[in-house]
Amino acid sequence: MRLLLVEDTPDLAEAVLRFLAREGHAADHAATAAEAEAALAVADYACVILDLGLPDGSGLSVLRGLRARRDRTPVLIATARDQISDRIAGLDAGADDYVVKPFDLGELAARIRAHARRGQGLPETRMELAGLEIDRAAARVWRDGQELRLTSREWAVFDALLAARGRILPKSALEETLYSFDATIEGNAVEVYVSRLRQKLGPGLIETRRGLGYVLP
Numbered sequence: 001m002r003l004l005l006v007e008d009t010p011d012l013a014e015a016v017l018r019f020l021a022r023e024g025h026a027a028d029h030a031a032t033a034a035e036a037e038a039a040l041a042v043a044d045y046a047c048v049i050l051d052l053g054l055p056d057g058s059g060l061s062v063l064r065g066l067r068a069r070r071d072r073t074p075v076l077i078a079t080a081r082d083q084i085s086d087r088i089a090g091l092d093a094g095a096d097d098y099v100v101k102p103f104d105l106g107e108l109a110a111r112i113r114a115h116a117r118r119g120q121g122l123p124e125t126r127m128e129l130a131g132l133e134i135d136r137a138a139a140r141v142w143r144d145g146q147e148l149r150l151t152s153r154e155w156a157v158f159d160a161l162l163a164a165r166g167r168i169l170p171k172s173a174l175e176e177t178l179y180s181f182d183a184t185i186e187g188n189a190v191e192v193y194v195s196r197l198r199q200k201l202g203p204g205l206i207e208t209r210r211g212l213g214y215v216l217p
Contacts, residue, residue, distance in 0.1 A: 001046035001116055001156065002176045003027040006036040006062065007078070008054050012101075016049070019105045024139075024152030025112075026179050033057045040066060043176070045073055046116040049108070052079040052090065060093050067094035074115035078103060113137055117163075129162075129216070130205050136162065141201065148200050153178055157193045161206060161216045170213035190214075 003020060007013040008031045020027040028043065030036040033054045040048075040062075048066075052059040063075055077090045080101045087098050096115050099108060117125070117136060125137035133142040139155045141148045150158065160177045161169060174190045186192075194206055194214060207215050 001025050001112070001159070002043065003112065004030065004036065004039055004043070004045045004048045006030045006033075006048065006050045006054070006059060008032065008051060016105065016108070019109070022152060023109055024154075024156040026156075026177055031055070033059065033062050036062045037065065040071075040073075047074045047076060047112045049076050049078050049112070050095070052077060052081055052086070060089060063090070063093045063095060074118065076108075076111055076115060078108070110137070127162075129165075130202065132201060132205075134162070143201075150197070150200065154193050154196055154200070157190070158197055158201070161214060165216040168209050168213045168215045174214065 003025050005013060005016055005020070005027050007016065007029070010031075013029055013031070017027050017029055028039050028045075030039050031054075033056050036048075036050070036054075036059075050059045050063060054062075059077070059079070063077075066073065066075065074096045075094065076097045076099065077095045078099050078101060079086070079090075082100045090098055096118075097111055099111065113136070125135060127134050127136070131143060132148075134140075136159060139150070139152075139159070141150060141158075156177050157174055160174055171190050174193075178189060178193075194208075198206055205216065207217060209215060
């Protein structure tokens, strides 16, 4: 998933970004409200992790601006402010969830997945597709009771296709799930991961629409 982390503490931001990368997410980082606004203006995100105390203002202003534009991107507030009044203010401004620092990274990842699924209109976590049993919450896939091991990036591509199943996803959209703003994009990365997924999941599952992209029918 493409995520935006808005956090001005360098050590914490670095730790969260490393963790999200290991989970297979492409995470952009903004250290100020202005940087967050700029990122939100040019990219679509599955979820935003938003700090409230930023050097150039409150994260609530970013959140209110997002909701004023009728943008329903899920927003998870992650802040050291633990007063009930702060939580109420964040939720009233349109946040979908609230965690207090220090937080467990595993729990953060689970909350991100849950809100991203709801934002995609796919709240279910377990499903069956073409003989596969899939658990999106756990990022696991089985065939005939045998787990099929996917790398974090293979899962990122597969999960993006699951979220859009029935719709064609262009190569550029899949690249956005794999790479943050400052990453070097490998020209054939999407083709490589789709090829690996076909080898593991079955050759007929992911269809190529030449010149358009890929689709799970």
